[in-house]
Amino acid sequence: MTRGEFRPRWIATIFGRCAMDRAQLIRAMQAKAPLELAGDWDNVGLLVGESEGELSGPVLLTIDLTDAVMDEAEAMGAGAIIAYHPPIFHPLTRVVCSDAKQRLVHRAIRSGMLIYSPHSALDAATGGLNDWLVSAFGTGDVRALEPFSGTEARRKLVTYLPPESVDAVRHALASAGAGRIGAYELCSFGAVGEGTFLPLEGAKPVIGSTGRFERVEEVRFEMVCPAEAAALAIESIRAFHPYEEPVIDVYDLEPTPHRNAGQGRRIVLDRALTFAQIGECVKAHLGVDRIKMATPFPDGQKLYSHIGVCAGAGHELAPLAVANGCELFLTGEMRHHEVLRYLEQGMAIILAGHTNTERGYLPELADWLRRELTGLDVRVSERDRSPLDWV
Template sequence: MKEVKVGQVLQLFEQFAPQKYALEGDPIGLQVGSYQKRVKNIMIALDVLENVVEEAIEKKVDLIIAHHPMIFRPVKKIQTDQAQGRIIEKLLKHDISVYAAHTNLDVAKGGVNDMLAQALQLEKTAVLIPTYEQKLRKLAVYVPVEHEKQVRTALGEVGAGAIGDYSHCSFSTEGTGRFQPGEGTNPHIGQHGKLESVQEVRIETVYPVEMEKKLITSMLKAHPYEEPAYDLYDLALKGEELGLGRIGELKEEMSLRDFALFTKEVLDSPGVRIVGDLDEKVKKVAVLGGDGNKYFSKAKFKGADVYVTGDFYYHTAHDAMNMGLNIVDPGHNIEKIMKKGVTELLKKECENSQFEITIFPSEEDTNPFIFL
């Protein structure tokens, strides 16, 4: 069995949600443990509370990937008769590493906010609060004519050539490639010490810099040559805008009352708070996981009929009401949707990398609120 370390798993995860996506000051990353630790069992959690750590101990977990950072502010002392100290003590005693993916997972394409938008069945979605613009690069690789399709397909399958709603975009030009295999080489075409000419295709495709490692790995795997020739170029072309929250449309408008009940059901919330006229029709929806108080005016500015977010304040609710924006607050805990989402995503990535690892979501409830 191939030994896999924490660092290798996190490297895969960060191709999806790089740390540079995080908002300034967000304490993300490895918070407890070592990148060198061997890992067999991974648990995905929303919060790292004591009941979650007990679950991890029972299930022989090596690594917890959590959405909310366990250590949000600097720890000045560790007292093992206090909750945080007990948690840290148990993690260290049982050699469990903890990694936090917070706002980087919120911002990532396919991350928490996209998961919420998908659960709400929103269409024509866009970023609500832009925070990051992807940098684009171009790959140009030279391939024998008979292997062109094989390499182009491999590049497209990992996401290269995605432009707007189009995928697998590339351009090819034919020419002659020349090389002379040296001693100790194992050429796919040609002989040692003899100059060889081959009809080749130059394949060009654009990709976000975040996927470069994955892209190159896929290209090398599909390419028949021992030492493929390829170039990488920085582009002035602007990449996709990423950020917090999403805004989109319901397939059909519904009353605020029906939408609130729908939200409660699909986001598995024990209750919702509502601001607005329950009989008013809504169609355009903004959603932002966690505490979205700061961004309600952005939702209104972008034309939202209703804003779905958590932890809404009393006076902020007055402000939203006065500007005619409906609010549905199903609580902060709806971000638990990431447990299943990240589990599925990381499983797929680990399988592609042939990592023999068990990945599963935490089953513990970390919602501090009880609804009567």
């Protein structure tokens, strides 16, 4: 360990924490919940405050940013609030203190606080909120109900060329933006085959002569590139290909689904559970005494092994749960007639309360941030609570 590396830990020992940069917190949150995972209807990321500069004060985690939570944040001198639900959801045309939501924004700006919301990006992330929720049922095979397929349009470029020209074309395409897959560059594929052609009058063949049928050894060469780089990549092939009329095939590529990222989760349990056992698992995991349960099999003998979950209001994913063979679906809230519809389709429903399916994840997120950003003072709000009580 060098002196430069040691100094922050020494400062943390004396003062209880080390200075943290706002950009570090934002980068950490985006690593935990990449913004591209969010729904296109959502408003996620940095909502209020500067993205650069020192982060002074603790980071407060909350599900909902209310006046009570803002009072708590101001009292502790918080430098940032991570609000799971975005306090700014629809575009603002003004910021006036007579409006409850706008008043919170005004108070944050006045106090110099950063407000960041991960919302549906955190739902969809690997190791995010829905993975925590589905862990209530124990071990099993877990995947997303609606796998994330990426947002980048890609093209596969294929050409046929002599073996001795492959390296030049590969590097030309790489310079144009092709052949990048994750942390790898110059990714390509080649297969040797036979090409044939008959040069006609006026042709200027590199190999062979006019009027003579030719057979030559060629390499079918492939590279993938972003759609926006395709035009330049095609020009690069033409520039470095030795043939007068190179064959260039362009294929649109379908997005590749990510099994472990996306909205909702489905688990196939290693050990099937009864409806009553599942209810107890849910209450213990969420730390609640009461939940709403409905089943089309009221005798209690059925064993459940295929379960779908979606934190919050998951009614939009319930049809996917049915289509994926789920026998039970856990979410926060759902309309009465929706519950009846899914019971008729043979799927049991558990409703645990909207924020009850979300709030228990905050300590997990706090622990992750502490590990990721050593010395960061992270606190879970004590004033954040469900607006509804069971009586």
